[in-house]
Amino acid sequence: MPCKLAITSMSLGRCSAGHSLVHKLDMACLYGYRGIELFYEDLLDIAQQVPGNSTTDKELEAAHIIRRLCQERRLAIVCLQPFAHYEGLLDRQAHGGRIEQLLFWFQLAIALxxxxxxxxxxxLPSSELSEDSRVAVEDLREVADLGLQQKPPIRFVYEALCWGTRCNLWEQSWDIVQAVDRPNFGLCLDTFNIAGRIYADPSSPTGRTPNCDQAVEGSIAHLIATIDIQKVFYVQVVDAERLTEPLIQGHEFYNADQPARMSWSRNCRLFYGEKDRGAYLPVIEISRAIFHGLGFEGWVSMELFNRRMSDEDEAVPHELASRGAVAWMKLVKDMKLRIDTPTPERIVVASL
Structure with a gap:
């Protein structure tokens, strides 16, 4: 299918900062987005507004409400995310608890x-995770098999975070997808997370890893030669800010409980092409590899994380939706993408 624009719901402002999902969906519709990745945090925020005592009933009702809100705005719900801290747990009792949570997520997905x-x-810390990659693979194969039993089947999209404990490179995530070997288990390629590991180092004075250009060149060539495009379920295209000072103790974004790349990711991601805001990753080269080298077509999501999302300024959702739309059109032009874009239209705001 043609490329279609999506955005993560939280990327339009945090609900904890007072940015309602209804307003964020309105802004997404206004600026021509076709879908959203629904962040679980936003579902919980709606659930808190639903009367009743049962947490599960409230969340299921929230899922139905969100589905209606999106349908009214002709927005698809691309996925529910993130089902985090799952694979490779040493605590197998905790693993069992996560499986129980997943079974409920299946209900949420169907309602959505x-x-x-x-x-x-x-x-999670390495002390909590198995060093045996086969454990992670078996865990992920388990969820895939459970997903295949659902009607309709549930798909899973796996993504390597650049600060992941055992899996932090796209190559590792691809190895896992191949090892899981299920039709409903695929890959998310994220330009930030690809570059964030092999090109960027926010804790370095240079902001870059040694031999970063060669690393990117080799990674791109390997990606084009290796990945089966049918296993790429969607992509995320974002950049990030080059810091003026290394992200080490004393920096405003430093968090002793987080890897530097995680703290940087939470505060400093930028939309594609925002050079005026300090974007510096080789996102255009990685995007060419994905869209031209692999020939990807499908959902393209702007998964932004940035400190601006937590500002209580009422203008945040409008600003971020607008910036994302500008970035999308630049990406479309640069990549010469075949797209499916509706004419943005103003709508009547629905109430819960």
């Missing part, structure tokens, strides 16, 4: 009208 759940690579 989506068939996909995103699993980011685990970034």
């Amino acid at each position: 009208g989506t068939d996909m759940v995103q699993i980011p690579s685990n970034f």
Whole structure:
């Protein structure tokens, strides 16, 4: 299918900062987005507004509400995310608890009208995760098999986070997808996370890893030669800010409980092409590899994380939706993408 524009719901503003999902969906519709990755945080925020005592009943009702809100705005729900900290747990009792949660997520996905759940690579401390990659593979094969039993089947999209504990490179995530070997288990390619590991180092004074250009060149060549495009379920295209000072102790974004790349990701991601805001990753080269080298077509999501999302300024959702739309059109022009874009139209705001 042609490329279609999506955005993560949280990328239009945090609900904890007072940015309602209804307003964010309105802004997404206004600026021509076709779908959203629904962040679980936004579902919980709606659930808190639903009367009743049962947490599960409230979340299921929230899922039905969100589905209606999206249908009214002709927005697809691409996936529910993130089902985090799952694979490779040493505590197998905790693993069992996560499976129980997943079974409920299946109910949520059906209520939302989506068939996909995103699993980011685990970034719990290494002391909590098995060093045997076969454990992670078996865990992920387990969820895939459970997903195949659902009606309709649930798909999973796995993503390597650049600060992941055991899996932090796209190559590792691809190896896992191949090892899981299920038709409903695929890959998310994220330009930020690809570049964030092999090109960028926010803790370095240069902001870059040694031999970063050669690393990117080799990674891109390998990606084009290796990945089966049918296993790429969607892509995320974002950039990030070059810091003026290394992200080490004393920096405003430093968090002793987080890897530097995670703190950087949470505060400093930028939309594609935002050079005026300090974007510096080789996103255009990685995007060419994905769209031209692999020939990807499908959902393209702007998964932004940035400190601006937590500002209580009422203008945040409008600003971020607008910036994302500008970035999308630049990406379309640069990549010469074949797209499916409706004419943005103003709508009547629905109430819960």
